[in-house]
Every structure is written in C-alpha cells, then in structure tokens.
Amino acid sequence: MMAKSVDYSLYLVTDSTPAILGGASLVDVVEAALEGGVTIVQYRDKSTETGVMVDTARRLHAVTKKYNVPLLINDRVDVALAVGCEGVHIGQDDIDIKTARRLLGESAIIGLTVASVEQALQGCDDGADYLGIGTIFATPTKTNTKDIIGTAGCQAILKAMAPKYSNVGTVCIGGINATNLQRVLYQSSDNSKRLDGIALVSAIIGAKDPKEAAKNLKHLVNTPPAFA
Ligand code: TZP
Numbered sequence: 331m332m333a334k335s336v337d338y339s340l341y342l343v344t345d346s347t348p349a350i351l352g353g354a355s356l357v358d359v360v361e362a363a364l365e366g367g368v369t370i371v372q373y374r375d376k377s378t379e380t381g382v383m384v385d386t387a388r389r390l391h392a393v394t395k396k397y398n399v400p401l402l403i404n405d406r407v408d409v410a411l412a413v414g415c416e417g418v419h420i421g422q423d424d425i426d427i428k429t430a431r432r433l434l435g436e437s438a439i440i441g442l443t444v445a446s447v448e449q450a451l452q453g454c455d456d457g458a459d460y461l462g463i464g465t466i467f468a469t470p471t472k473t474n475t476k477d478i479i480g481t482a483g484c485q486a487i488l489k490a491m492a493p494k495y496s497n498v499g500t501v502c503i504g505g506i507n508a509t510n511l512q513r514v515l516y517q518s519s520d521n522s523k524r525l526d527g528i529a530l531v532s533a534i535i536g537a538k539d540p541k542e543a544a545k546n547l548k549h550l551v552n553t554p555p556a557f558a
Pocket residue numbers: 343464465466469470471472475503504505506529530531532533
C-alpha cells in the first residue's frame with residue numbers, strides 16, 4: 331500500500347451524545363473545529379438511525395470539503411459509500427480491513443483501532459492506511475473499552491512498526507487533552523516510528539469554544555516541548 335499524503339496531526343472524532351455536545355449542532359461544532367485547524371474528521375455515531383446518519387454525514391462532508399479535510403465514517407462502510415467521503419475507521423469487531431478495501435477501493439483512507447502489537451502488525455499487513463492506537467488513558471467518552479494501554483503500550487506498538495511499516499500512519503486516542511497532549515505526542519521514540527497525530531473527542535467537541543480549543547491544540551501539536 332502506497333502511503334497517502336494525509337495530515338493526521340489534529341484528528342477530530344465526533345460525538346453526538348448530549349452529555350458532550352450540549353445543545354450545539356454537530357455540524358456547527360465541526361465547522362468551528364475546522365476553522366481552528368483540525369486536519370481530519372471522523373464521524374462517529376453509535377446511536378442514530380442509518381437514514382439520519384447518512385444525512386448528517388452528507389452535511390458534514392459539505393463542510394469538510396470546504397476546508398479540504400478528509401471525512402471518515404466510524405464503522406459504517408455503507409454510509410461512507412452513500413456519501414462518497416474519503417474513508418472509514420473500523421474497530422477490531424467491525425468489518426475486516428480487506429473487505430472494506432474491496433468495497434471502497436484503493437484511494438479510500440482506511441483506519442483501524444489497535445490496542446496491541448499483534449493487532450497493529452496484522453492491521454498493517456491487511457493494508458490499513460493508519461492505526462488508531464488506544465485507549466491511551468481512561469476516558470468517560472468511551473467507558474466500554476477493554477484496553478487501557480498507556481503511553482508504554484503505544485510506544486511498544488510504534489517500536490514494533492519500525493521500520494517495515496513506517497509508511498502506515500499512527501494516531502493515538504483516549505483521554506488526551508491540552509494538558510497531556512505533548513507528553514503523548516513527543517514521547518521518546520528511539521528506533522520507533524513517530525506518532526503522526528492525536529485523536530480527540532471531548533477536548534474539542536465538549537469545549538465551550540471548539541474553534542479556540544482546536545486552535546490551542548493545534549499549536550501544542552506543532553510545538554515540541556523542552557523535554558522532547
Ligand atoms: N476510542 C478509544 S478512546 C475513544 C475512542 C473513540 C474516545 C476518546 O474520547 P476522548 O474524549 O478524546 O477521551
């Protein structure tokens with residue numbers, strides 16, 4: 331698989347639950363986050379009927395296209411196909427990567443959630459464009475997660491990927507915010523592949539001002555701390 335030129339550095343994953351979104355409209359929040367500088371968006375929605383999901387995905391895609399940012403759909407290859415967006419993000423219990431690739435084609439961006447070295451290497455072998463590594467820290471946003479792997483777990487995966495899979499993108503997810511972002515992104519990486527980005531839900535979607543939150547996170551993403 332040829333590496334695609336995708337900027338994973340500030341990766342927004344959406345959440346439509348009122349607890350995180352408050353009363354705001356998801357499309358407006360995503361547009362504000364795009365203004366603040368998010369580089370890729372995943373529409374993740376576990377509770378909405380398919381028809382409404384397709385409609386929301388279409389409206390999100392109209393916005394992401396304005397900013398030239400890829401839109402991926404969590405779990406749902408059918409929704410991605412219906413909307414004609416740039417790809418999907420799939421988990422270990424969803425459709426397999428090879429089938430998703432067959433359905434969506436070579437140009438689609440396909441990401442996979444991984445929590446172990448074994449899952450990561452399998453995903454790379456199967457042709458994932460990028461890996462979503464996590465859960466890094468426990469988070470109220472996803473409480474049913476089995477695997478809290480910490481930065482050490484992430485580091486082990488990055489180390490196992492190098493150098494054979496240095497062309498596969500890497501982002502980490504789970505409990506990341508402005509306070510811990512640099513520690514996660516710039517963790518020591520001797521002989522390791524570097525993370526290509528940070529994926530977040532509540533630090534942007536749940537922020538009072540999602541544009542300012544994204545702007546601040548983007549600044550942190552692009553600023554190696556003194557200890558790096
Ligand atoms: N996968 C692992 S943790 C998580 C997902 C979708 C949620 C991360 O949410 P937050 O609010 O950034 O901790």
